[in-house]
Every structure is written in C-alpha cells, then in structure tokens.
Amino acid sequence: MSLKNAFYAQSGGVTSVINASACGVIETSRKNSDKIGKLLAGRNGIIGALGEELIDTSRETDADIAALKNTPAGAFGSCRFKLKGLEENRREYERLIEVFKAHDIGYFFYNGGGDSADTCFKVSQLSATMGYPVQAIHIPKTVDNDLPITDVCPGFGSVAKYIAVSALEASFDVSSMAKTSTKVFILEVMGRHAGWIAAAGGLIDDYGVPVLVLFPEVDFNHDKFIAAVKRKVETHGYCTIVVSEGARNADGSFLAEQGTRDAFGHAQLGGVAPVVANMVKQALGYKFHWAVADYLQRSARHIASASDLEQAYALGQAGVEMALAGKNSIMPTIERISSKPYRWQIGSAALADVANVEKTMPLDFINDDGFGITAKCREYLYPLIQGEAYPEYDERGMPRYVVLKNELVDKKLGDFVFQ
Amino acid sequence: MSLKNAFYAQSGGVTSVINASACGVIETSRKNSDKIGKLLAGRNGIIGALGEELIDTSRETDADIAALKNTPAGAFGSCRFKLKGLEENRREYERLIEVFKAHDIGYFFYNGGGDSADTCFKVSQLSATMGYPVQAIHIPKTVDNDLPITDVCPGFGSVAKYIAVSALEASFDVSSMAKTSTKVFILEVMGRHAGWIAAAGGLIDDYGVPVLVLFPEVDFNHDKFIAAVKRKVETHGYCTIVVSEGARNADGSFLAEQGTRDAFGHAQLGGVAPVVANMVKQALGYKFHWAVADYLQRSARHIASASDLEQAYALGQAGVEMALAGKNSIMPTIERISSKPYRWQIGSAALADVANVEKTMPLDFINDDGFGITAKCREYLYPLIQGEAYPEYDERGMPRYVVLKNELVDKKLGDFVFQ
Secondary structure, three states, X not given: OOOOEEEEEEOOOOOOOHHHHXXXXXXXXXXXXXXXXXXXXXXXXXXXXHOOOEEEXXXXXXXXXXXXXXXXXXXXXXXXXXXXXOOOOHHHHHHHHHHHHHOOEEEEEEEEOHHHHHHHHHHHOHHHHHOOOOEEEEEEOOOOOOOOOOOOOOOHHHHHHHXXXXXXXXXXXXXXXXXXXOOEEEEEEOOOOOOHHHHHHHHHHHHOOOEEEEOOOOOEOHHHHHHHHHHHHHHHOOEEEEEEOOOEEOOOOEOOEEEEEOOOOOEEEOOHHHHHHHHHHHHHOOOEXXXXXXXXXXXXXXXXXXXXXXXXXXXXXXXXXXXXXOOOOEEEEEEEEEOOOOEEEEEEEEHHHHOOOOOOOOHHHEOOOOOOEOHHHHHHHHXXXXXXXXXXXXXXXXXXXXXXXXXXXXXXXXXXXXX | OOOOEEEEEEOOOOOOOHHHHHHHHHHHHHHOOOOOOOEEEEOOOHHXXXXXXXXEHHHOOHHHHHHHHHOOOOOOOOOOOOOOOOOOOHHHHHHHHHHHHHOOEEEEEEEEOHXXXXXXXXXXXXXXXXXXXXXXXXXEOOOOOOOOOOOOOOOHHHHHHHHHHHHHHHHHHHHHHOOOOOOEEEEEEOOOOOOHHHHHHHHHHHHOOOEEEEOOOOOEOHHHHHHHHHHHHHHHOOEEEEEEOOOEEXXXXXXXXXXXXXXXXXXXXXXHHHHHHHHHHHHHOOOEEEEEOOHHHHOOHHHOEHHHHHHHHHHHHHHHHHHHOOOOOEEEEEEEEEOOOOEEEEEEEEHHHHOOOOOOOOHHHEOOXXXXXXXXXXXXXXXXXXXXXXXXXXXXXXXXOOOOOOOEOOOOOOOOOOO
C-alpha cells in the first residue's frame, strides 16, 4: 500500500514565525517518511490546492527547510480566501477532492487564523459530507491572538515583543526631546478587533514610560482621553500613546475607517495614528510625532520572541504527530502550566469549537481608567516575549532569509475557474 | 592649579548610538582624571548650560556609564535650540561664559548635527571674540548623514540597518500575500533633505526584492513613477516603495508638506507614505499598505549596527583626546581606508568647514532611472550596517536600557530668562 501524501498551506496574514510552523510540519513529516509520503504545499495557500499548484517540498534541501525557522512571512505564499459553505459552493469542495485524489492526499495541514480554522473544519468534514477520507489539522497562527482555547497564537509573541521594545525605544527618544520638541508620540499597532497587540505597548510603564493605550475593547471618549494626555505630559513632560488600528467610538465606528474591505468582508483598517495626533494637537497644542508600524511589526523576524518561535515550531510538529495518531478536525494548542517560571505544553482543541470564534481581551486585563493594562495582563504577556531568537546575518550585515525553490509537481487535472 | 572641568551636551534629534558617544566622552574623561576635572552634562542640551542645569556625571557609577553604550536616545536630554549670531544675541554668549566661569569649564563637547556644529563653532570663537578661553570640540551625530567631510555620521549606520532589514522583512510579507491581497507596500523614512536613509532601503534589491526609492534629490515625476510601479508589479507580482520624508515635486514643494516648522525654521515633515499610497491606488487600483517608521527607526537600538556603535564611541573618545592635545574648533571624523574589508580611522575637520554645510547624496549614488542606487552607493552603505550590536535583555524579555540619576550640581548664578 502506498503512503498517503500530505498537503500544507499558509493562510491569511503572515507572521514572523509562520515559517517556523511550516518547518515543524515538514521536518516532522520527513522524520516519519515511513508513514507519510510527500509533503505538498499549496502555492499561495488554499488557492494552490484549488488551482492544483502544488509545491513539491521534497525538492528542498534539509538546510533550506531548517532555514525556514529563521525566515519571516510565508515561504509558500499565502492568501485571503475563505471557502464558502458546502451548500453555497459545492464545486470548490468537489475540486478539492479531485485534487486530493489525483495527488493521493490524505492529510491536510492548514496554518492560519480564525477564518482558516473554519475552512479547515469544513475540509475535516469531507469524509462525512462527501465520502472522501482526509484528516484535517489546523495549525494556529495569527498576530491578532484572537483564536479561542489556545493560551496564545504563534506570531503574537513576536509582534508583542517588537511593539513593547519599539515603543520603549521611541519613548526614550521622545523623553530626550520633550523639553523643546515632541511631547506626544503616537504608535499605531495592528490587532483588528482585539487589543492584544496594543496591550503589549502597555508593558512599558513598567520601565518608567508614561503611556496610554487605546483598546478596541474600550469605547473611545475624546474628553477623557485628552484629559489623560494632558495629565501625563504635565506630570512627566511627555506621553506615549499606543493606539490599536481597531480603536472605535461609542457608536461602533472606527476612529480611522478607510471605507475599504478585504476579501473576507472585514473593514480594512489603518491610519488611526494621524487622526489621534491631530486630536491631541487641536485640543492641547503639543508637538507630536506618529508612527504606523504596519507590516514591519508582523514581519520583524529580527526581534522575534524565542518562546514564540519555539511554540510555532512545536505546534507544526504536534499537528503532524496528531495526524499520525489518527486525529481529525483538531487544532494543537498551547496550554500554560505556569507563568513564573514560564512552562507550557501542547494541548488540543476540536475545530468545531475554534472555527469563527474570536477571542477578545478579558476585561480584567484592562485597568480601571481604560488606558492601561493590569497586573494579570502583564503576567500573561511577559512570558510570551521572553528570549531573543535572532536570525543569522550575512557578512554585509543583512539577515540570511531563505527563498525556497518552490517547484510545482506536474498537474494531472484541467484548470479550475475561480468564481 | 585646579583642573578645568568639561561640559558635554547632546543636541538636536537623538539617535540609537548618541549615548555611545557620551560614553566615549565620559569614560575617556574619567581615564584622564589627572587632566580633566568633572564632566558636567547639559540637562536637555545647550539650554542646560544657559539655564545652569548641569548634571554631575561623576555621581553615576562606572556600570551605568558603560550601559550608555547599549541605550538609545539622549540620556541627558537634548534640545532643538540654535544659538543666534553674536551680534544678534550677545546676552546668550555672555551667559554661557558666566556659567563656564562659575563652574570652571574649559572644555566644551557638543554632540550634534549641522546646526549644532554651527553653535559649537561659535563657542570655539569665544576666546577670540569675548576673551574667554574654552576649547570647543564637536562630536558628530545625525541619522540624516548630512555632515560634510566625515565619511559617515554616527547614528546613520544603525538607521540604515534598521531600514534595510525592516524593508526586506516587510517585502517578504508582501510577497507572500500579493497573489490575493497587498501588492504595493510603502515605507516612509527620515532623512530630511538628504536621501541617505532612503538609499539604505534600495539595498534590498540585492535580495531579490522589487523596490523603488523616492529620493529628495530627484524631482518627483508622477507618470514616470506610476509606470515604474506598474512594471514592477506586472513583473514580480508586487512592489516595495521606500519614500523619503523629503521627497519633493519639481517645483520644490514637498510631496507631504504639513505646513508647520520646527525651532530651526525647518519645515516639519511626515506623512508622505499615505500620499504616495493614494497616488498608486488612484492610478493603478492596487491594494496597498503603508508604514511610517518615524522615531522607531532612529531609536532602534535593538538592531543597531556594530560598526556604527563602534564609531560613535570612538568619536566621543577622540573628541576628548583632541581637547587634551590642545585642539579647539574641531570635529573628529571618520575616514574610510577601504570598503572591502571595511577599514577606517579617526580624522578631523575644522568646524569652520563643517558648520551649516549640508552634504547631500552624490548624484552617482542614484541610478539612471532615479528610483534606485548604484554599485558605488552599495559599496558605501554595506560597511556601515555590518555587525549586530545587540543590547542585553532582562529576564522578562525587554532590553536593559539605563536611566541615569542625572543629579544637578548646585547653582551658583541667578536665573536666565530665555527669550
């Protein structure tokens, strides 16, 4: 009996450690070559499966696969493409099964966030709904940290570290200059509807920085905010503001709605920093500077968290091990055993419980005035940013990031028309 | 005969390694305690001298002074304050001499950029103009890299490294997503009227990234730019754009003029990234993302260049040694001996030749189409970003940056009224 092949794809926004999960999946598959055949990766995610664009990872060297651990973003390409329900678009599922059959795929590893967990869940039901036997395992990934059940999502810890370190450094800068120049510095961070990344910016008050955080979870109150900024500047000479891209007014509108939407129908956010800067300028007249970290934060492999990197790899590894143990419709998770010292283990969650559930910040992670984080939040966050997992650098001073060959296996089917 | 004390101040925008220069000045002064008395630092720069707010650095431990090497921004505070000419504001010079006399200051170390070199030059003439003997030495510092004579300014190499690494990382991100999502990523960088920092972004085409750079030195041409973006996206699937805050139209107006000016009368720049993003969107309809690195880039001690850090320290050290050798009105410089391998030595420049001279990018550093850098530019830049000078981190995962005690010496004079 020939071995079943496996399919792996990266989905949604990429992170600085999603390739470490890929590395975990591929290296563990290679170690189990007596049980798993080829590991085929979807070119640009799930659309690579639909389009039968399947990367033959067996043509990559062990060294290049190992180098994935140190390379940010999605080495096989990712996409924003959410499979519709079976009733709405049966032909996509039929096509998937056609491709799986043609390439003898029995394992489906999907590396993504909440929307991807939903897609993975649907694939995990194909045996029951359409009679094709496939084991679907979801490997969690999202800088937004908004997947349920798992203690943390790979990618988040590294963004949190980047934001905490960058906000601290910029605050030192502003502190130096505040006497005659900039008094208010505004840093816009990602996180969509969840304030996890913004919360990481709140850590810097442990290091003496007067910081205010604007969370999506707290209705924005203009007058209360301006009063808080004024108090910080009058007391400390300056103020750092960390604002989530998802910060919103009491009526639910975003502070910076751009009016465009992505493929999942989500509002495309960005640009709240200058809005907040202008507010401060108008109300208080303080000189300001603002930064929008955007993709820099989620691709910053140069300052990745060691604990995040380790977990990203471990979850990829666990996904393969779960598949080999016969599991289906499951997601390996991180279970925290203790915070001090930080200890964790791999657990698991049923995809039915994960798909389309968005985890927001617990309200007891936000302090009473709504502009900062609690001790409980700090205890949660610090372990996730522990350790520095530096990439190697070349002799010119640039990081050694790998670009794979990404050679496709021969197509066996006709073209698929995307609708 | 009692020893003359020394005065040190940080001026203008701070950098991730200006404290390394401070460390070089203070440690070298301490080693020469038989020749130099106390090292007094101006609180918030030169206004600390005028206001007689003098920090007694002798009260800081050796360990804390050594830690300055790893701490970004200005540990004593900086300011944007340019002394006017002697004829225009004689009372400021009279006050300086009064403070110098009261605290027995015979050495003046000023750590700054072009405007500061001018201030330092004026102080160096006080012996001739007002009969007060003081040796004034300028320690170069500016991320803008626009001081003449010296091969490079401390602070620039680290920003260049940050921008090159960050642009590479974000480009990997965009490349992963481009099939269904973002196709154009725009990164706004500092540099004022000089394209040095933007040029560092141009290095990433050596790493396979399709990148366009918008320099202040090249008149912006909308149609030519849009055509270039279109070509990159059609060929590579995506495009990274690195735009200098000082990019300008053929009529000299900034692409993003905010209409406000700083204390030196310079236009306050910022916000060109969304302007360029909008242009691309309107002309080509591509999905875009943009980032504004702002202070993050110049305070990013976590990814400082080792060669930059070493030079920052060496220039502080050289400044003190020059003073002890009896020099006045001088600036230690970096002289490049060779690029491969990178070798350099300390030289010197007369302040009369430095003050108010702005060095722009040589035109042969910019390629023929105006959107990239030449081999000559690469040869210049790479040595400056060589090596990673990581700070230490604490057990929680945050960098160990020092905050000094900054205790002031007792005042001996009446208040000074700033006008």
